[in-house]
Amino acid sequence: MAKATKKQALGRGLSALLKDPDNDIKSAEDKNADKLVGHIVELELSSIEVNPFQPRTSFNEESLRELASSIRELGVIQPITVRKLDFDKYQLVSGERRYRASKLVGLNTIPAYIRIANDQESLEMALVENIQRQDLDPIEISLSYQRLLDEIQLTQEQLSDRIGKNRSTIANYLRLLKLDPIVQTGMRDGFLSMGHGRALINIEDPQTQLDIYENILEKSLSVRDTEQLVRSLNQEKSKDPSPKPSVSKTYKKGIKEFSEYLDTKVSISVSKNGKGKLTIPFTSEKDFERLKKLIKGAE
Known part of the structure; x- marks a missing residue:
């Protein structure tokens, strides 16, 4: 951030x-x-x-x-x-x-x-030159690739020729943009490597991505450890065909009211036995104090 x-x-x-x-x-x-x-x-x-x-x-x-x-x-x-x-x-x-x-x-x-x-040619030259820099993080490179594809209207094959990278390399970078924004920010700030990001792409559920992300930070998991964790989770998911408990209308309404009152996106997770937890994110110590006052004021 x-x-x-x-x-x-x-x-x-x-x-x-x-x-x-x-x-x-x-x-x-x-x-x-x-x-x-x-x-x-x-x-x-x-x-x-x-x-x-x-x-x-x-x-x-x-x-x-x-x-x-x-x-x-x-x-x-x-x-x-x-x-x-x-x-x-x-x-x-x-x-x-x-x-x-x-x-x-x-x-x-x-x-x-x-x-x-x-400025079409100037823009293209600037973007290509920017990509060649050595200090770019994976997300910066991914965004530059995406801009060349969208704004200069290049195909991945044409982009491959312009920058001298394999199409598979370009595709791997572009896939990083599908990660949850919090995970992308972690990569931009250097908390995660591209290898970690590529492993997390194989997790479709955003909340599970974030859970693994926190696990990586807390336990300093290597890329190999992360890949193994992702494989294990996907194997468990394939073995357990039972659907996750759906969130009731009461919960959905309550979450909406929480989010509006606290002015932040509150999320909920409910287990099969009916137990669950609320997650209330905050952006800073000042924001935390704001939320605390709102919650105490509602008591």
Whole structure:
């Protein structure tokens, strides 16, 4: 989390640059345009408009609330992409769910990549150059690969030729983006290696992923230990065809009320014998104190 915050802070200087009407950047040839390509910039949400030609017109409200809860806890992990329309005016290229969820949370700014006129080749070169750096974490590499596929519209085979990596290597990195955001943050902060992440991908249930993640941190599990643990869990799952107990409507309603009252995503797990536990996440010591006061005030 600290690492992601630092990267977003770097974009604040660029944000000030974009607010200077005397040095408005309109094309890739303009002064300071090179400072934008391939960098994260903090943009005000009020300066961004949605793309009227966005093919996706409906967004699942529950899914948006879940994403909003994740953003409240972890921030926006993957920046959106916008294109510059005019001075301090931008249009979404990709990331509308992140944009909408950030507005739900009440954020004023969002990390973004800015596309400007005639910057297609510059963007591609910057991304490819960025990938070749030695200090990137696995998630940073995965996000760069995904951007090249989405924004430059390359196939995995074309991307393989451009960066000199096997398609299987690219595919393995891209799969990391399917991990739970908390696990991704752990990889970005250096708590997990790519080997740990590749092992966790084989666990479909997000909560089980997080349980193993905590286990890795607490017991300093090696990649081999993690792979064995994942294999054991999957074998147990295949041997036990009995379905997990479903969460009743009463529990679902209660969890919703808890989450709304505490302003954080509360989760529940119920065992076969009817026993269960509530999980209330917090983002800092200050947030913990806030939750404690709310809970004590409800007594």
